[in-house]
Structure formats: structure tokens, C-alpha cells
Amino acid sequence: MNTPPTAPPATNGTTRRPTEGELEHQRAAIAALGHELRALVDATVRTSAPAEALHRVADGVRRITGQLTGRRRERAEIPAVDEFPGGTRMYSPVTGAGSPLAPPMRVTPADGGLIGRCTLGFAHEGPPGYVHGGMSAMLLDELMGRACAAAGMPGMTVSLQVRYHRPVPLETPLRVHARVTGTEGRKIFVDGSISTEGEPSTTVVTADGVFVTPDPDRTRALFPSLRGTV
Ligand SMILES: CCCCC/C=C\C/C=C\C/C=C\C/C=C\CCCC(=O)SCCNC(=O)CCNC(=O)[C@H](O)C(C)(C)COP(=O)(O)OP(=O)(O)OC[C@H]1O[C@@H](n2cnc3c(N)ncnc32)[C@H](O)[C@@H]1OP(=O)(O)O
Numbered sequence: 001m002n003t004p005p006t007a008p009p010a011t012n013g014t015t016r017r018p019t020e021g022e023l024e025h026q027r028a029a030i031a032a033l034g035h036e037l038r039a040l041v042d043a044t045v046r047t048s049a050p051a052e053a054l055h056r057v058a059d060g061v062r063r064i065t066g067q068l069t070g071r072r073r074e075r076a077e078i079p080a081v082d083e084f085p086g087g088t089r090m091y092s093p094v095t096g097a098g099s100p101l102a103p104p105m106r107v108t109p110a111d112g113g114l115i116g117r118c119t120l121g122f123a124h125e126g127p128p129g130y131v132h133g134g135m136s137a138m139l140l141d142e143l144m145g146r147a148c149a150a151a152g153m154p155g156m157t158v159s160l161q162v163r164y165h166r167p168v169p170l171e172t173p174l175r176v177h178a179r180v181t182g183t184e185g186r187k188i189f190v191d192g193s194i195s196t197e198g199e200p201s202t203t204v205v206t207a208d209g210v211f212v213t214p215d216p217d218r219t220r221a222l223f224p225s226l227r228g229t230v
Contacts, residue, residue, distance in 0.1 A: 018080055027081050030090050030098035037100035045122045078225040086149030094142035105139060105176065107146060113179030114150055116143045117197070120170055131168035139176050140192040140207045147178040148188045148211045155188050155211030166204040173197035186213045 018026070040061075049057075073079060081090045090098040095105050095116075103118035116139065126132030141157055148155040168174065178192040192207040214222060219230050 023081055027088070027090060027097070030081060034090075034096065034098040034100060034102070034104070038102075041100050041123050042121050045125075076224055078223075084223075084226070085154035086146065092142065094138055095146075103139075105142070107143065109150065111177065111179065113177060114143055114147045116176035116178075117173065118176075119173050120168070122170060125170055127167060129167075129170055131170060133162075133164055136164070136168055136194055136205045137162045137207070139174075139194065140178070140205070141209070143176050143178040144190040144192045144207065144209050145211060147180055147190055147192075148213075151180045151188075153180070153183065153188050153211075153213055155186070155213045157209055158187075158212050159210040160207060161209070162205060162207045164205050166202075168194060168204050169196065175200055186215070187211070188213070 047054075078084050079090060082088055090096050092104075093099050093101040094103070095107060096102045097104055101123075103120055103124075105116040105118040107114055107116050109115075118139070120131050120135060124132055124135045126135070137160065140162065141160055144160075145155065145157060173196065174194055175197050176192065176194050178190060180188055181191050182189045188211040190209045190211060192209065193203040194205040195201070195203050216230055220227060223230075
């Protein structure tokens with residue numbers, strides 16, 4: 001497990017590295033809030049409540065948002081609860097248990113690569129009843145990037161070619177697969193696919209991508225929070 005590169009300020013105003021127990025406690029709370037926010041997003045995009053009810057809810061949500069006080073994370077700051085690269089990312093829009101935007105996709109090693117499992121709802125709709133094509137690309141990009149990191153070569157996407165063979169159904173358990181197929185210097189070649197859990201042998205979307213591990217100087221410039229660890 002990676003060491004968290006940053007630590008939140010302790011309550012006495014000094015900065016110290018949180019214990020693993022404190023991080024787990026915080027992650028559980030972040031996941032609980034993420035779960036409720038995803039339920040709110042789903043209810044929001046499906047409701048037929050009248051305008052007055054929507055205004056009332058908007059007022060309530062504004063009051064709740066005001067309760068999220070304290071120091072706000074800065075750009076490029078890696079949350080203490082995260083393990084970057086390759087591990088837990090609590091606010092990832094694909095895998096983050098704390099993200100209201102994420103399905104979230106659950107990732108496990110398999111078949112010489114990674115498998116991601118998730119079900120997409122109405123918030124991710126493109127054509128009526130089907131997943132937005134950009135969302136399919138995002139699932140693939142994330143899992144293919146994670147496959148690079150899992151193979152010990154964290155990299156950034158420089159090219160992602162996506163082919164949509166069949167529309168991806170909403171509210172249907174999905175299986176995403178990613179596997180590193182080769183390397184050439186800092187370039188990593190990766191294949192990806194999406195199928196439904198019900199018909200795992202029928203791929204509905206396929207992708208091939210090229211990822212590049214930035215050189216150490218570029219890594220330090222792009223990810224200043226990693227300073228001292230790369
Ligand atoms: C402790 C180490 C930490 C390292 C961290 C690195 C990455 C970590 C990131 C995430 C990993 C974690 C989990 C995964 C989670 C999510 C995955 C989502 C992935 C993304 O969402 S990520 C965002 C979108 N992504 C970008 O924002 C990239 C923008 N980009 C750049 O910032 C530069 O591009 C950079 C820095 C990547 C490389 O820059 P550079 O200067 O080091 O490299 P250079 O240009 O020299 O290219 C080197 C070789 O790649 C070939 N090449 C270039 N482009 C190509 C193309 N399009 N097709 C085919 N080959 C291509 C060249 O031809 C050359 O090949 P050759 O050496 O053979 O000539």
C-alpha cells in the first residue's frame with residue numbers, strides 16, 4: 001500500500017500524518033456521503049416532482065452544502081485518504097466511493113489484467129435507455145490506466161480509440177476488462193472492452209489505447225504533491 005503523500009492538518013493546527021485507522025474512519029464517512037449523494041443524483045434525474053418541491057429541495061441542498069466547511073483541497077493536491085498512483089482514489093469519477101459522479105466501478109485483478117464491475121443509471125444516459133458514449137470511454141480509460149499502474153508502469157493516456165459495436169444498456173450489470181498488451185520504451189499498449197455480466201462473451205464496446213509514463217522531471221512538474229517520492 002502506498003504511503004499517503006499529504007496529511008490533513010490535525011485539530012491542534014499542526015500537520016501530522018494520519019494513522020491508517022484514522023484514514024479508514026475518514027474513508028468510511030466519505031463513502032457514506034458519496035452513497036447518499038449518488039442516491040440524490042439518481043432521484044434528481046428521475047423525479048417528476050413539481051416545481052415547488054424542486055425549489056424546496058434546492059434550498060435544503062444549499063443549506064447542506066454550507067455544512068461542508070473547513071480547508072478546501074487545492075488543485076493537484078492528493079487527498080490523504082488516497083493512494084496515488086494505482087490505489088484507492090476516493091473521489092475518482094469512475095471508481096471513487098466518495099464521488100457523486102462515479103458508478104462507482106469495483107476493480108479486481110483477472111485474466112492477466114483488471115476487471116471492473118458497475119451498473120450505470122439514468123445520470124449516465126446518452127440515447128434513451130442506453131449509456132452515454134463518453135461514459136463508456138471514461139470507464140475504459142480509467143480501467144486501462146489502472147491496468148498500466150497494476151503492471152508497475154503508471155501512465156497517462158495519449159491515445160484512446162473506442163469502437164461502439166452495440167448500445168450499452170442502463171441499469172444492467174456491466175463487466176469492463178483491461179489488459180496491457182505490450183510496451184515500447186515509456187509507451188504502454190492496452191486493450192479494453194465492455195460486456196454485460198449476463199453475456200460476458202459479447203463485447204459491446206472495445207478500445208485500444210496508448211499510455212505514456214512521464215519522465216521523472218515531467219512527473220514532478222505534473223504532480224507536485226508527489227515531490228520527495230519520485
Ligand atoms: C510514481 C510515478 C508517478 C507517475 C504518474 C503518472 C501517471 C499517473 C496517472 C494516472 C495513473 C493512476 C490511475 C489511473 C487512473 C486514471 C486513468 C485515466 C488516465 C487519464 O485520464 S490521463 C489524462 C489524459 N491524458 C493526458 O492529459 C496526457 C497529456 N499528455 C501529456 O501530458 C504528455 O503527452 C505526457 C506527459 C503523457 C508524455 O509527454 P512526454 O514529453 O514525456 O512524452 P513524448 O511526447 O516524448 O512521447 C513519449 C512517446 O509517446 C509517443 N506518443 C505521444 N503521443 C502519442 C499518441 N497520441 N499516440 C501514439 N504515441 C504517442 C511519442 O511518439 C513518444 O514515442 P517515442 O519515444 O517512441 O518517440
